[in-house]
Amino acid sequence: MSAFSTTVLAQPEQISELTGQLLSFLEQQEVEPRAAHHVTMIVEELLTNIGTHGGCADQPVRLDIAVEPTQVTGEIVDRSPPFDPHEAPHPDLDSSAEERNVGGLGLFLVRQFASSLEYAHRNGENHTRFVVPRG
Protein backbone atom coordinates (compact mmCIF):
# COMPACT_ATOMS: atom_id res chain seq x y z
CA MET A 1 0.00 0.00 0.00
CA SER A 2 1.26 3.49 -0.86
CA ALA A 3 0.29 6.62 0.96
CA PHE A 4 0.12 10.35 0.31
CA SER A 5 -0.18 12.59 3.36
CA THR A 6 -0.04 16.33 3.67
CA THR A 7 -1.60 19.40 5.22
CA VAL A 8 -3.09 22.23 3.21
CA LEU A 9 -4.93 25.52 3.65
CA ALA A 10 -8.41 25.30 2.10
CA GLN A 11 -7.83 28.13 -0.40
CA PRO A 12 -8.14 27.77 -4.20
CA GLU A 13 -4.46 28.23 -5.10
CA GLN A 14 -3.22 25.86 -2.38
CA ILE A 15 -5.92 23.32 -3.24
CA SER A 16 -4.95 23.50 -6.92
CA GLU A 17 -1.28 22.91 -6.09
CA LEU A 18 -2.26 19.93 -3.95
CA THR A 19 -4.54 18.37 -6.57
CA GLY A 20 -1.73 18.64 -9.14
CA GLN A 21 0.59 16.76 -6.75
CA LEU A 22 -2.09 14.19 -5.96
CA LEU A 23 -2.81 13.48 -9.63
CA SER A 24 0.94 12.95 -10.22
CA PHE A 25 1.18 10.64 -7.20
CA LEU A 26 -1.80 8.54 -8.31
CA GLU A 27 -0.39 8.30 -11.84
CA GLN A 28 2.98 7.13 -10.45
CA GLN A 29 1.11 4.50 -8.45
CA GLU A 30 -0.55 3.38 -11.72
CA VAL A 31 -4.01 4.12 -10.40
CA GLU A 32 -6.49 4.00 -13.29
CA PRO A 33 -7.27 7.47 -14.79
CA ARG A 34 -10.94 7.26 -13.81
CA ALA A 35 -10.24 6.52 -10.14
CA ALA A 36 -7.38 9.05 -10.05
CA HIS A 37 -9.66 11.75 -11.42
CA HIS A 38 -12.52 11.04 -9.06
CA VAL A 39 -10.34 10.75 -5.94
CA THR A 40 -8.74 14.09 -6.74
CA MET A 41 -12.08 15.70 -7.54
CA ILE A 42 -13.53 14.52 -4.22
CA VAL A 43 -10.51 15.97 -2.37
CA GLU A 44 -10.96 19.33 -4.09
CA GLU A 45 -14.71 19.42 -3.43
CA LEU A 46 -14.35 18.58 0.26
CA LEU A 47 -11.50 21.07 0.78
CA THR A 48 -13.35 23.81 -1.12
CA ASN A 49 -16.39 23.24 1.06
CA ILE A 50 -14.29 23.56 4.22
CA GLY A 51 -12.80 26.83 2.94
CA THR A 52 -16.01 28.44 1.75
CA HIS A 53 -18.89 27.07 3.86
CA GLY A 54 -16.82 25.93 6.84
CA GLY A 55 -15.16 29.33 7.11
CA CYS A 56 -11.83 27.68 7.90
CA ALA A 57 -9.63 28.73 5.01
CA ASP A 58 -6.87 29.82 7.40
CA GLN A 59 -6.46 26.58 9.38
CA PRO A 60 -4.43 23.63 8.05
CA VAL A 61 -6.48 20.64 6.94
CA ARG A 62 -4.96 17.15 7.03
CA LEU A 63 -5.27 14.84 4.05
CA ASP A 64 -4.33 11.16 3.93
CA ILE A 65 -4.70 9.06 0.78
CA ALA A 66 -3.99 5.32 0.62
CA VAL A 67 -3.69 3.35 -2.61
CA GLU A 68 -4.86 -0.23 -2.12
CA PRO A 69 -5.12 -3.03 -4.69
CA THR A 70 -8.83 -2.61 -5.37
CA GLN A 71 -9.60 0.88 -4.09
CA VAL A 72 -8.26 4.26 -3.05
CA THR A 73 -9.24 5.56 0.37
CA GLY A 74 -8.99 9.09 1.68
CA GLU A 75 -9.45 10.91 4.97
CA ILE A 76 -9.75 14.63 5.53
CA VAL A 77 -9.52 16.07 9.04
CA ASP A 78 -10.42 19.69 9.72
CA ARG A 79 -11.49 21.88 12.61
CA SER A 80 -14.32 23.78 10.97
CA PRO A 81 -17.81 23.63 12.56
CA PRO A 82 -19.40 20.13 12.49
CA PHE A 83 -20.62 19.34 9.01
CA ASP A 84 -21.78 16.02 7.59
CA PRO A 85 -21.41 16.01 3.77
CA HIS A 86 -24.42 13.69 3.52
CA GLU A 87 -26.61 16.57 4.64
CA ALA A 88 -25.98 18.92 1.71
CA PRO A 89 -29.14 19.50 -0.36
CA HIS A 90 -29.63 17.69 -3.65
CA PRO A 91 -28.89 20.03 -6.58
CA ASP A 92 -31.14 20.85 -9.51
CA LEU A 93 -30.03 18.49 -12.30
CA ASP A 94 -32.96 18.65 -14.71
CA SER A 95 -33.60 22.29 -15.59
CA SER A 96 -32.62 23.76 -18.94
CA ALA A 97 -29.39 25.75 -19.16
CA GLU A 98 -31.34 29.01 -19.03
CA GLU A 99 -33.10 28.11 -15.78
CA ARG A 100 -30.54 26.04 -14.03
CA ASN A 101 -28.88 27.28 -10.87
CA VAL A 102 -25.09 27.29 -11.18
CA GLY A 103 -24.28 26.07 -7.67
CA GLY A 104 -24.62 23.12 -5.34
CA LEU A 105 -22.88 20.42 -7.36
CA GLY A 106 -19.72 19.89 -5.32
CA LEU A 107 -20.92 17.65 -2.51
CA PHE A 108 -23.37 15.94 -4.88
CA LEU A 109 -20.36 14.83 -6.95
CA VAL A 110 -18.63 13.60 -3.78
CA ARG A 111 -21.66 11.47 -2.89
CA GLN A 112 -21.97 10.15 -6.45
CA PHE A 113 -18.36 9.10 -6.96
CA ALA A 114 -17.45 7.81 -3.49
CA SER A 115 -18.54 4.20 -3.03
CA SER A 116 -18.38 4.86 0.71
CA LEU A 117 -18.56 8.18 2.55
CA GLU A 118 -18.26 8.26 6.33
CA TYR A 119 -18.36 11.24 8.64
CA ALA A 120 -17.60 11.60 12.35
CA HIS A 121 -17.02 14.55 14.66
CA ARG A 122 -14.41 13.74 17.33
CA ASN A 123 -12.40 15.95 19.68
CA GLY A 124 -13.46 19.10 17.88
CA GLU A 125 -12.48 17.71 14.48
CA ASN A 126 -14.44 16.66 11.41
CA HIS A 127 -13.24 13.31 10.07
CA THR A 128 -14.49 12.64 6.54
CA ARG A 129 -13.49 9.31 5.00
CA PHE A 130 -14.19 8.19 1.45
CA VAL A 131 -13.48 5.26 -0.83
CA VAL A 132 -13.24 5.18 -4.63
CA PRO A 133 -13.06 1.77 -6.30
CA ARG A 134 -10.35 1.10 -8.89
CA GLY A 135 -11.13 -0.41 -12.26
Added chain:
Amino acid sequence: MDIMEEQVGDMRVVVVSGRLDGAASTGFAEQVGSFVTGDKPKLLLDFGGVDFVTSAGLRAVLQIVKRVKASGGVFALCSVRDPVREVLDISGFTAMFSIHPGRSDAVAAMAG
Protein backbone atom coordinates in the same frame (compact mmCIF):
# COMPACT_ATOMS: atom_id res chain seq x y z
CA MET B 1 -4.76 25.84 -17.81
CA ASP B 2 -4.17 26.88 -21.43
CA ILE B 3 -6.81 28.44 -23.68
CA MET B 4 -6.29 28.89 -27.44
CA GLU B 5 -8.93 30.32 -29.71
CA GLU B 6 -9.39 30.14 -33.47
CA GLN B 7 -12.09 30.97 -35.97
CA VAL B 8 -13.35 28.07 -38.13
CA GLY B 9 -15.90 29.37 -40.64
CA ASP B 10 -18.65 31.03 -38.61
CA MET B 11 -17.69 29.32 -35.39
CA ARG B 12 -15.26 30.01 -32.59
CA VAL B 13 -13.25 26.98 -31.55
CA VAL B 14 -11.58 27.20 -28.18
CA VAL B 15 -8.98 24.55 -27.37
CA VAL B 16 -8.71 24.10 -23.62
CA SER B 17 -6.07 22.08 -21.80
CA GLY B 18 -5.04 21.48 -18.22
CA ARG B 19 -7.06 21.37 -15.02
CA LEU B 20 -10.42 23.13 -14.92
CA ASP B 21 -10.51 23.48 -11.14
CA GLY B 22 -11.48 26.05 -8.54
CA ALA B 23 -8.35 28.11 -9.09
CA ALA B 24 -8.75 28.20 -12.88
CA SER B 25 -12.52 28.44 -13.26
CA THR B 26 -13.04 32.20 -12.88
CA GLY B 27 -10.36 33.10 -15.41
CA PHE B 28 -11.67 30.39 -17.74
CA ALA B 29 -15.24 31.74 -17.60
CA GLU B 30 -14.07 35.32 -18.20
CA GLN B 31 -11.70 34.51 -21.04
CA VAL B 32 -13.96 32.09 -22.90
CA GLY B 33 -16.97 34.30 -22.18
CA SER B 34 -15.21 37.16 -23.99
CA PHE B 35 -15.32 35.06 -27.18
CA VAL B 36 -19.13 35.01 -27.07
CA THR B 37 -19.95 38.01 -29.22
CA GLY B 38 -22.59 39.04 -31.74
CA ASP B 39 -25.94 37.51 -32.54
CA LYS B 40 -26.35 33.70 -32.59
CA PRO B 41 -22.72 32.88 -31.75
CA LYS B 42 -21.40 29.38 -32.37
CA LEU B 43 -18.96 28.24 -29.74
CA LEU B 44 -17.16 24.90 -29.66
CA LEU B 45 -14.91 23.98 -26.75
CA ASP B 46 -12.34 21.30 -27.59
CA PHE B 47 -11.78 19.57 -24.23
CA GLY B 48 -9.23 17.03 -25.53
CA GLY B 49 -6.55 18.42 -23.22
CA VAL B 50 -8.72 18.85 -20.12
CA ASP B 51 -7.63 16.13 -17.72
CA PHE B 52 -9.42 17.30 -14.56
CA VAL B 53 -12.70 19.03 -13.81
CA THR B 54 -14.53 19.96 -10.60
CA SER B 55 -17.88 21.53 -9.75
CA ALA B 56 -16.23 24.96 -10.05
CA GLY B 57 -15.26 24.09 -13.61
CA LEU B 58 -18.79 22.89 -14.36
CA ARG B 59 -20.15 26.15 -12.97
CA ALA B 60 -17.89 28.07 -15.34
CA VAL B 61 -19.05 25.96 -18.30
CA LEU B 62 -22.67 26.58 -17.34
CA GLN B 63 -22.09 30.35 -17.16
CA ILE B 64 -20.70 30.25 -20.70
CA VAL B 65 -23.59 28.09 -21.95
CA LYS B 66 -26.08 30.56 -20.46
CA ARG B 67 -24.31 33.43 -22.20
CA VAL B 68 -24.33 31.67 -25.59
CA LYS B 69 -28.00 30.69 -25.27
CA ALA B 70 -29.00 34.19 -24.17
CA SER B 71 -27.66 35.40 -27.54
CA GLY B 72 -29.56 32.69 -29.41
CA GLY B 73 -26.36 30.81 -30.18
CA VAL B 74 -25.14 27.22 -30.19
CA PHE B 75 -22.70 25.67 -27.73
CA ALA B 76 -21.00 22.28 -27.92
CA LEU B 77 -18.07 20.33 -26.53
CA CYS B 78 -15.84 17.82 -28.28
CA SER B 79 -13.06 15.35 -27.51
CA VAL B 80 -14.01 15.01 -23.85
CA ARG B 81 -11.96 12.47 -21.87
CA ASP B 82 -13.84 9.63 -20.18
CA PRO B 83 -13.56 10.71 -16.51
CA VAL B 84 -14.58 14.29 -17.39
CA ARG B 85 -17.45 12.96 -19.52
CA GLU B 86 -18.67 10.88 -16.59
CA VAL B 87 -18.79 13.99 -14.38
CA LEU B 88 -20.71 15.91 -17.07
CA ASP B 89 -23.17 13.01 -17.49
CA ILE B 90 -23.92 12.61 -13.81
CA SER B 91 -24.38 16.36 -13.37
CA GLY B 92 -27.05 16.48 -16.07
CA PHE B 93 -24.91 18.60 -18.41
CA THR B 94 -25.16 16.19 -21.32
CA ALA B 95 -28.82 17.08 -21.70
CA MET B 96 -28.07 20.80 -22.04
CA PHE B 97 -25.75 20.74 -25.08
CA SER B 98 -24.15 18.37 -27.59
CA ILE B 99 -20.90 16.55 -26.91
CA HIS B 100 -19.20 15.36 -30.09
CA PRO B 101 -16.53 12.64 -30.27
CA GLY B 102 -14.01 14.74 -32.21
CA ARG B 103 -13.57 18.23 -33.59
CA SER B 104 -14.44 17.31 -37.19
CA ASP B 105 -17.75 15.75 -36.03
CA ALA B 106 -18.55 18.90 -34.10
CA VAL B 107 -17.66 21.28 -36.92
CA ALA B 108 -19.81 19.26 -39.33
CA ALA B 109 -22.77 19.18 -36.94
CA MET B 110 -22.58 22.88 -36.11
CA ALA B 111 -22.04 24.08 -39.67
CA GLY B 112 -25.70 23.73 -40.66
